[in-house]
Amino acid sequence: MSWSLCPSLDAFLQRCGSALLANESEHNLTWGAIARARCEHADEVITRFFVLEDPRQNMPYAVVDLERGSLVMDTMSVAQAQSLAEFLHQQGISLRSLKGTPEAGIAFAEAWSKSSGHPYRVQLRQALMKLTDVIMPDPAGGAMIPATEDHRSLLEAFLTGFARDCFPQESFSQEQICAQADRLIGNDQGYLWRNAAGDWVGMAGVVRTTPHTSCLSLVYTAPKHRSRGYAARLVGTLSQAQLQEGKKACSLHTDLANPTSNAVYERVGYERIGTFVALRLTTET
Known part of the structure; x- marks a missing residue:
């Protein structure tokens, strides 16, 4: 071997x-x-x-x-x-x-x-979860909006919140947050959700693609707008958009310690196809 x-x-x-x-x-x-x-x-x-x-x-x-x-x-x-x-x-x-x-x-x-x-x-x-058919939730008057340069400050705020929630043991510089926003805006891969009242409540992004699939991530809802179904609406709408553009499936990696988000993804049609572990290999004893 x-x-x-x-x-x-x-x-x-x-x-x-x-x-x-x-x-x-x-x-x-x-x-x-x-x-x-x-x-x-x-x-x-x-x-x-x-x-x-x-x-x-x-x-x-x-x-x-x-x-x-x-x-x-x-x-x-x-x-x-x-x-x-x-x-x-x-x-x-x-x-x-x-x-x-x-x-x-x-x-x-x-x-x-x-x-x-x-x-x-x-x-x-x-x-690792995969979707081939969307169970579309009622948008309830909200809409998915592609993130542009006009939304930079909002997108960076959401990215900061996402990093803080998902990786509390890690530190991310403003330079890293800005670079992520650059990629999402420059590649037309960042999306925001605006509710019926006109409030910007959350984001999601396409972080990579394969020849026939898209991988979603960066799903985040601002704290004061949580538990109202916005994440399901955004993920469902974004997944449907990817399928309509010709992708055969969408996937995303979820935190097994967060059953709430996992239930959101299952509600719109995602099914678990694998389990992974992310490990940090430190350079100090």
């Missing part, structure tokens, strides 16, 4: 492309990495794709973003995850976070911690 670096994005797609296309929602994080890799210059490769060389078993992959220090793990066994940790550590790669299936993700983190001498912690336990 040995891991190797794919020499190019094309080589990775030739090796794993069929599996990625067969289950696009399950591999949405990898499709996001592929999109970033396509924008990289040949002499500045930030996204690296690794595959397992083992003809006796399924051949999982792993994706490392060198700039972010992040790792995305394909579904793999505990032994494969442990061998991946040893391999990446030997390559001198620095990691700060990973996302993978719970058993393999924890196995990797424990092996990485043993090799590096640095502890790890669980950041989030998540469900």
Whole structure:
């Protein structure tokens, strides 16, 4: 059992492309990495794709973003995850976070911690949910509005609230919040909900796409407007818009510790298709 670096994005797609296309929602994080890799210059490769060389078993992959220090793990066994940790550590790669299936993700983190001498912690336990048909809630006079530059201050306020609610142990600079707003506005992927009274009550965004699906995130409702069905209306409307534009499915990652939001997504037609864990790999003992 040995891991190797794919020499190019094309080589990775030739090796794993069929599996990625067969289950696009399950591999949405990898499709996001592929999109970033396509924008990289040949002499500045930030996204690296690794595959397992083992003809006796399924051949999982792993994706490392060198700039972010992040790792995305394909579904793999505990032994494969442990061998991946040893391999990446030997390559001198620095990691700060990973996302993978719970058993393999924890196995990797424990092996990485043993090799590096640095502890790890669980950041989030998540469900991956998928929708192919929307159960549309009554908009109750509200409407989804695409976020533009005119909405920047509002969008940044909502992004700050989202980060504070979802990642209380993390700190995000204003520069990071502004950069996220830039991406949402510049890519026409940020959306706001305005209720019948004209109040701006929440946001959601399309954070990545695959050839035939869209992945939603950044679902946030301002505290004083919660428990009124706005999140369901916005997620339902945005999901329907993606399907009408030709996508075959939508997906989103949810926090398993937040049953309220999970119930919202189920109400509009999302179903759970997987479980993931997000881990923080610290650089200090």
